[in-house]
Amino acid sequence: MPSGADDGAQYSFAIEYKGPPVNYDLPRAVPINIDRIPVAAVVGPVSLPEKLTLPVVQPVLAPKTFSKELKKSTVSPTSVFDRSSEDDTKELEGSESTVSPTSVIGFEERVVESGVGCALSGELSSSGALEFSNGLNYRSGEFSDVNNGGKESLDFNSDSNQPEPDPDWASTESVLSLDYPSSRVSSSKALDCDVRRPPLVTFRDIESDDGVDEEEAEVVQAKREPQSKGKKKTCYRCFKGTRFTEKEVCIVCDAKYCSSCVLRAMGSMPEGRKCVTCIGFPIDESKRGSLGKCSRMLKRLLNDLEVRQVMKAEKFCEANQLPADYICVNGQPLCHEELVILQTCPNPPKKLKPGNYWYDKVSGLWGKEGQKPSKIISPHLSVGGPIKTNASNGNTQVYINGREITKVELRMLQLAGVQCAGNPHFWVNEDGSYQEEGQKNTKGYIWGKAGTKLVCAVLSLPVPSKSSNPCGEPLNYVGTRVVPDYIEQRILQKILLVGYNGSGTSTIFKQAKILYKAIPFLEDERENIKFTIQSNVYGYLGILLEGRERFEEECLDEMRKQCSSSQMDANGNNDKTLYSIGPRLKAFSDWLLKTMVSGNLEAIFPAATREYAPLVEELWKDSAIQAAYKRRSELEMLPSVASYFLERAVDILRIDYEPSDLDILYAEGVTSSNGLACVDFSFPHSASEDSINTSDQHDSLLRYQLIRVNARGLGENCKWLEMFEDVGMVIFCVSLSDYDQFSADGNGSFTNKMLLSRTFFESIVTHPTFEQMDFLLILNKFDLFEEKVERVPLNQCDWFDDFHPVITRHRSNSNTSSNNINSSPSLGHLASHYIAAKFKRLYSSITGKKLYASVVKGLQPDSVDTALKYSREILKWDEERANFSFDYSVYSTEASSFSH
Ligand SMILES: Nc1nc2c(ncn2[C@@H]2O[C@H](COP(=O)(O)OP(=O)(O)OP(=O)(O)O)[C@@H](O)[C@H]2O)c(=O)[nH]1
Numbered sequence: 078m079p080s081g082a083d084d085g086a087q088y089s090f091a092i093e094y095k096g097p098p099v100n101y102d103l104p105r106a107v108p109i110n111i112d113r114i115p116v117a118a119v120v121g122p123v124s125l126p127e128k129l130t131l132p133v134v135q136p137v138l139a140p141k142t143f144s145k146e147l148k149k150s151t152v153s154p155t156s157v158f159d160r161s162s163e164d165d166t167k168e169l170e171g172s173e174s175t176v177s178p179t180s181v182i183g184f185e186e187r188v189v190e191s192g193v194g195c196a197l198s199g200e201l202s203s204s205g206a207l208e209f210s211n212g213l214n215y216r217s218g219e220f221s222d223v224n225n226g227g228k229e230s231l232d233f234n235s236d237s238n239q240p241e242p243d244p245d246w247a248s249t250e251s252v253l254s255l256d257y258p259s260s261r262v263s264s265s266k267a268l269d270c271d272v273r274r275p276p277l278v279t280f281r282d283i284e285s286d287d288g289v290d291e292e293e294a295e296v297v298q299a300k301r302e303p304q305s306k307g308k309k310k311t312c313y314r315c316f317k318g319t320r321f322t323e324k325e326v327c328i329v330c331d332a333k334y335c336s337s338c339v340l341r342a343m344g345s346m347p348e349g350r351k352c353v354t355c356i357g358f359p360i361d362e363s364k365r366g367s368l369g370k371c372s373r374m375l376k377r378l379l380n381d382l383e384v385r386q387v388m389k390a391e392k393f394c395e396a397n398q399l400p401a402d403y404i405c406v407n408g409q410p411l412c413h414e415e416l417v418i419l420q421t422c423p424n425p426p427k428k429l430k431p432g433n434y435w436y437d438k439v440s441g442l443w444g445k446e447g448q449k450p451s452k453i454i455s456p457h458l459s460v461g462g463p464i465k466t467n468a469s470n471g472n473t474q475v476y477i478n479g480r481e482i483t484k485v486e487l488r489m490l491q492l493a494g495v496q497c498a499g500n501p502h503f504w505v506n507e508d509g510s511y512q513e514e515g516q517k518n519t520k521g522y523i524w525g526k527a528g529t530k531l532v533c534a535v536l537s538l539p540v541p542s543k544s545s546n547p548c549g550e551p552l553n554y555v556g557t558r559v560v561p562d563y564i565e566q567r568i569l570q571k572i573l574l575v576g577y578n579g580s581g582t583s584t585i586f587k588q589a590k591i592l593y594k595a596i597p598f599l600e601d602e603r604e605n606i607k608f609t610i611q612s613n614v615y616g617y618l619g620i621l622l623e624g625r626e627r628f629e630e631e632c633l634d635e636m637r638k639q640c641s642s643s644q645m646d647a648n649g650n651n652d653k654t655l656y657s658i659g660p661r662l663k664a665f666s667d668w669l670l671k672t673m674v675s676g677n678l679e680a681i682f683p684a685a686t687r688e689y690a691p692l693v694e695e696l697w698k699d700s701a702i703q704a705a706y707k708r709r710s711e712l713e714m715l716p717s718v719a720s721y722f723l724e725r726a727v728d729i730l731r732i733d734y735e736p737s738d739l740d741i742l743y744a745e746g747v748t749s750s751n752g753l754a755c756v757d758f759s760f761p762h763s764a765s766e767d768s769i770n771t772s773d774q775h776d777s778l779l780r781y782q783l784i785r786v787n788a789r790g791l792g793e794n795c796k797w798l799e800m801f802e803d804v805g806m807v808i809f810c811v812s813l814s815d816y817d818q819f820s821a822d823g824n825g826s827f828t829n830k831m832l833l834s835r836t837f838f839e840s841i842v843t844h845p846t847f848e849q850m851d852f853l854l855i856l857n858k859f860d861l862f863e864e865k866v867e868r869v870p871l872n873q874c875d876w877f878d879d880f881h882p883v884i885t886r887h888r889s890n891s892n893t894s895s896n897n898i899n900s901s902p903s904l905g906h907l908a909s910h911y912i913a914a915k916f917k918r919l920y921s922s923i924t925g926k927k928l929y930a931s932v933v934k935g936l937q938p939d940s941v942d943t944a945l946k947y948s949r950e951i952l953k954w955d956e957e958r959a960n961f962s963f964d965y966s967v968y969s970t971e972a973s974s975f976s977h
Pocket residue numbers: 576577578579580581582583584585716718742743745746750787857858859860861933934935936937
């Protein structure tokens with residue numbers, strides 16, 4: 078087993094402090110010292126039953142060996158209690174409950190909470206205390222066993238059985254599983270409890286805060302106060318920093334921590350980003366929207382796997398779920414079952430936040446109390462009370478299903494051609510068919526008319542969702558006709574763009590923005606991109622400078638070989654080469670290389686620009702640098718796009734530099750490398766298309782959404798793919814020029830990148846979510862490929878070993894010329910078609926379907942435009958196929974019934 082010190086050394090975040098020992102007490106986030114657990118203050122005013130004073134720490138009191146053992150075996154590197162210094166160990170003595178300070182303290186606090194809540198209901202408190210002590214005894218039993226048993230492994234969870242748990246993963250797991258009893262207790266308590274939660278909730282106007290649209294949230298729970306509060310805007314733990322320091326926020330108490338404190342303060346985060354003392358507490362509802370959305374800081378501090386684990390826990394753990402009674406429907410708070418019904422129905426209200434809602438069970442209309450409808454959800458759900466006449470606070474004297482409607486709705490009805498004279502009472506069904514109250518016959522369909530949806534969009538009124546009537550479910554209403562799905566789908570067509578790393582998905586994504594958006598990149602987006610590009614350029618310069626050093630050394634070696642040693646001694650200046658630079662530039666070069674190695678390149682912005690811009694100019698013009706730049710093809714680390722930027726380095730590194738669209742297109746790292754990006758657009762219609770396709774006039778109104786995600790972002794086994802179940806099609810991007818490239822495959826060996834791409838392709842097309850999906854294969858980087866395939870045989874990739882182009886003999890006399898005399902296809906074309914055929918065969922052997930394919934040059938706008946328009950055609954064909962099975966006569970009758 079590694080020693081504690083070694084343990085720490087493996088993690089960058091565990092060795093954050095390297096300075097001399099401090100002579101003051103470090104502020105600690107985990108009040109592991111029993112006396113310091115800030116319980117008393119909170120409990121003080123409430124008279125508690127004696128049971129409640131159960132000291133949490135007691136059962137885990139253990140000899141020192143225990144704590145040492147513990148550190149070695151199960152302590153998560155991310156957790157707060159991995160302290161290696163002797164002083165700390167001392168401090169911990171008598172409070173070895175730190176095994177899982179998270180859970181222990183969580184317990185303590187929870188008792189306090191229920192205690193406070195139970196000032197109102199005595200039973201609850203005792204039950205809480207009881208469960209608490211049970212949990213503790215159970216655990217203490219385990220611990221004492223361990224202690225009595227002596228040297229045996231500390232087997233408080235099965236994972237630690239492994240002789241050497243993978244430190245990254247197993248240990249996190251172990252801490253999580255350790256915490257399990259606590260969260261179970263808390264959740265079961267919450268569920269079993271038939272007493273409604275005491276009014277933790279107060280109804281008032283929300284202080285409009287980050288990301289909370291005032292329309293949604295009006296219920297705010299009493300907020301938990303942070304344990305310590307530094308001076309305003311500083312880190313709550315070390316009290317350093319300003320409001321500009323990047324900080325992570327506790328989703329319960331809003332405490333903010335800087336990057337050096339966050340892991341100490343939040344431990345292994347079994348419920349996401351909460352101070353260890355906030356674990357088990359309900360989250361601050363205003364932060365619900367950001368659950369599971371990782372910050373850049375965490376991404377830096379934790380590895381991918383840990384980030385995913387933490388975010389998953391944050392989103393799905395019991396304690397963070399929306400409490401049912403925070404939702405009131407038609408004046409009645411929901412119970413747990415009702416909330417489940419609401420959230421699991423075919424068409425649930427998305428992103429449900431606490432608040433008062435009204436719900437028209439007949440039509441499925443849904444809105445905030447006192448407001449116009451915002452959504453149409455599944456009808457006939459038994460949740461909440463009966464709808465009130467004044468639910469939406471309308472004053473039109475027109476009624477729908479017993480609710481007086483609002484002005485905008487009335488306007489919509491009028492535009493839809495519904496006769497509204499004489500204060501009618503309408504009965505509107507889920508499909509939009511309507512009758513006047515007391516009459517039998519349907520008067521028409523509100524959603525049927527072509528323009529209605531547009532009207533609704535303009536008036537911000539909801540329209541039925543396509544899934545509101547899942548096929549197969551029989552309709553109860555005789556004579557009712559369903560609005561066909563494809564009409565609905567026309568509103569927003571989603572296209573998923575995926576590819577193996579480096580295949581060019583972000584380039585295509587950026588092209589789409591540039592092609593179809595009036596403002597491809599917003600102002601602040603550009604600002605960020607600017608810094609990205611500038612730091613890229615510093616990076617390229619660094620690579621160049623490193624190359625220069627290498628070249629200089631090589632030259633010196635060469636010179637030493639040629640000259641005799643006596644000559645060298647005689648003339649000290651003999652060590653100057655073509656690649657030598659003066660001391661000033663040398664100092665800058667050393668600084669830059671050092672900064673790069675430390676990985677802090679991005680942190681120096683924007684200060685660096687001001688400071689170093691003049692030096693960069695001097696550097697770039699220096700003959701040594703230019704000499705090194707001439708040999709750039711020997712610098713493997715320098716990407717091919719680098720020269721595009723380096724040649725303009727002086728301009729780019731100026732303060733007033735503004736990246737052009739082309740700069741952005743070429744820039745690396747603009748779209749987040751594993752995050753999601755998406756863009757909404759519609760295809761602008763060209764004159765030529767208009768004349769051919771007059772029937773599709775409204776095509777330009779159709780909206781598309783391109784969603785880009787790459788292999789890394791999908792997690793192992795593509796487990797995040799399910800999120801994309803509502804996309805209309807998938808574009809899979811492959812880099813043609815990968816066929817002779819190799820990449821580490823994770824098992825330490827190198828695999829051909831084309832084969833890695835193929836494996837990824839297979840896992841995507843076989844994913845259950847995409848069973849019925851159309852796929853378009855984009856074979857990208859044709860420009861590189863065309864040139865490369867003339868030099869490097871295609872069979873460098875095993876998969877392509879049966880490529881025997883017929884043209885070879887024919888071309889032999891004009892082998893090097895790319896334009897063929899007899900206009901037969903180039904080798905590049907043949908080879909790319911061959912590769913397309915390979916993929917198509919593979920695809921149809923797996924799915925039995927046809928794969929669409931397109932050869933693309935990602936850096937050329939026209940080429941990407943063509944490919945994306947091709948995807949639009951595929952979506953249309955798909956739609957038409959659906960139409961064929963649809964009874965047109967039904968549709969036309971329906972259509973006529975819309976006209977008034
Ligand atoms: N020559 C050439 N280069 C391309 C083409 N498409 C993309 N590239 C370059 O290939 C590199 C990788 O492309 P990206 O668009 O970043 O690829 P990605 O799929 O986002 O890959 P990750 O960033 O690894 O996720 C970039 O330097 C692009 O400029 C192309 O058609 N031709």
